[in-house]
Amino acid sequence: xxxxxxxxxxxxxxxxxxxxxxxxxxxxxxxxxxxxxxxxxxxxxxxxxxxxxxxxxxxxxxxxxxxxxxxxxxxxxxxxxxxxxxxxxxxxxxxxxxxxxxxxxxxxxxxxxxxxxxxxxxxxxxxxxxxxxxxxxxxxxxxxxxxxxxxxxxxxxxxxxxxxxxxxxxxxxxxxxxxxxxxxxxxxxxxxxxxxxxxxxxxxxxxxxxxxxxxxxxxxxxxxxxxxxxxxxxxxxxxxxxxxxxxxxxxxxxxxxxxxxxxxxxxxxxxxxxxxxxxxxxxxxxxxxxxxxxxxxxxxxxxxxxxxxxxxxxxxxxxxxxxxxxxxxxxxxxxxxxxxxxxxxxxxxxxxxxxxxxxxxxxxxxxxxxxxxxxxxxxxxxxxxxxxxxxxxxxxxxxxxxxxxxxxxxxxxxxxxx
Ligand code: ADP
Ligand code: MG
Numbered sequence: 001x002x003x004x005x006x007x008x009x010x011x012x013x014x015x016x017x018x019x020x021x022x023x024x025x026x027x028x029x030x031x032x033x034x035x036x037x038x039x040x041x042x043x044x045x046x047x048x049x050x051x052x053x054x055x056x057x058x059x060x061x062x063x064x065x066x067x068x069x070x071x072x073x074x075x076x077x078x079x080x081x082x083x084x085x086x087x088x089x090x091x092x093x094x095x096x097x098x099x100x101x102x103x104x105x106x107x108x109x110x111x112x113x114x115x116x117x118x119x120x121x122x123x124x125x126x127x128x129x130x131x132x133x134x135x136x137x138x139x140x141x142x143x144x145x146x147x148x149x150x151x152x153x154x155x156x157x158x159x160x161x162x163x164x165x166x167x168x169x170x171x172x173x174x175x176x177x178x179x180x181x182x183x184x185x186x187x188x189x190x191x192x193x194x195x196x197x198x199x200x201x202x203x204x205x206x207x208x209x210x211x212x213x214x215x216x217x218x219x220x221x222x223x224x225x226x227x228x229x230x231x232x233x234x235x236x237x238x239x240x241x242x243x244x245x246x247x248x249x250x251x252x253x254x255x256x257x258x259x260x261x262x263x264x265x266x267x268x269x270x271x272x273x274x275x276x277x278x279x280x281x282x283x284x285x286x287x288x289x290x291x292x293x294x295x296x297x298x299x300x301x302x303x304x305x306x307x308x309x310x311x312x313x314x315x316x317x318x319x320x321x322x323x324x325x326x327x328x329x330x331x332x333x334x335x336x337x338x339x340x341x342x343x344x345x346x347x348x349x350x351x352x353x354x355x356x357x358x359x360x361x362x363x364x365x366x367x368x369x370x371x372x373x374x375x376x377x378x379x380x381x382x383x384x385x386x387x388x389x390x391x392x393x394x395x396x397x398x399x400x401x402x403x404x405x406x407x408x409x410x411x412x413x414x415x416x417x418x
Contacts (some may be wrong), residue, residue, distance in 0.1 A: 037196035052139035060132030118156035143173035215336035232301035239307035308339035311363035
């Protein structure tokens, strides 16, 4: 019956085919339907799309979705149409027929979701078009693209604030980038500095075991870690290309299936490694951070860092490639004074403006803080992202083996009285 089917729960099942909301989704959906400005920060794979697609079906008129990639938009539009939802996209990738179909659906007031590339906002025609329609909501996917210091900066995202003002409708922004600086930039640029209702959760990956070790014999430490997990798929991240090659060789000599991967390799060779890793069980890829973006292997059982990553965000992303299937996965991160010097130098010698460099040093410092933590690493890691974990996780090296706090009173007293 129409009435119950139009509730969020009803639509979740009938249109999207899901039995229940994922953590966080329901609260976001309710806030968006209630017409509040919202900012939702959820990790990749957390289910952000649903948080604007479902409200779009409950709200009258049209939801405009701004998304940075044509491929992403087409994918979502296809999925929605297959589910029987009236959705369309206006992008430079459209055929003429596709565009005409979208205009026809708009004219007939049928369309529920209109995906638009941000470049579209540059022309007055887009605004005129949207003004002729009843727009209830602007949804901004990958909202961190508005951040000028981020790697994904898209200048046209800066026009979204104007669009919101011109249409006078609520805006819901979505991103997986949780750091404070980016969040502040999103609020300034998309919401005119007026704080939206903010949702932040889902960053915990409880199946991933966290551990750090000071570097003393780095190669032996990595070989030992790999040996204990022989036959399982893993990634070892290194700070340099030369090191990936040397360490892969050492692993092969120790009887592992291993190969190296870095940005200096021919594209064909890189693709061959990616394909092999995807296909084979138990391969170890020793890589620079160039390896990962396109990796979608659910059963990576471990990730080791032979060198300290460059930031706490980098660390989180890289270890997050392990255990996507939810089964137990393990990580080990080595760090030493030379890592810290290297990472500092990389920031200082980079071309970023001074305030960006200061922020990068801050992200490195946060990672050092995590490396030298004395209590639950997960509490500290999630705390960095703004998420509160109420109790120690019990599943990191520090929870399992609390460090013996050295009581300095006696030696100090002796030293003073000597
Ligand atoms: P994000 O944009 O946060 O990276 P997506 O919106 O692409 O995540 O969703 C990731 C996957 O989770 C998709 O395959 C989606 O169909 C699935 N998904 C989303 N919400 C639910 C849910 N409530 N129940 C089951 N699967 C879901
Ligand atoms: Mg997404």
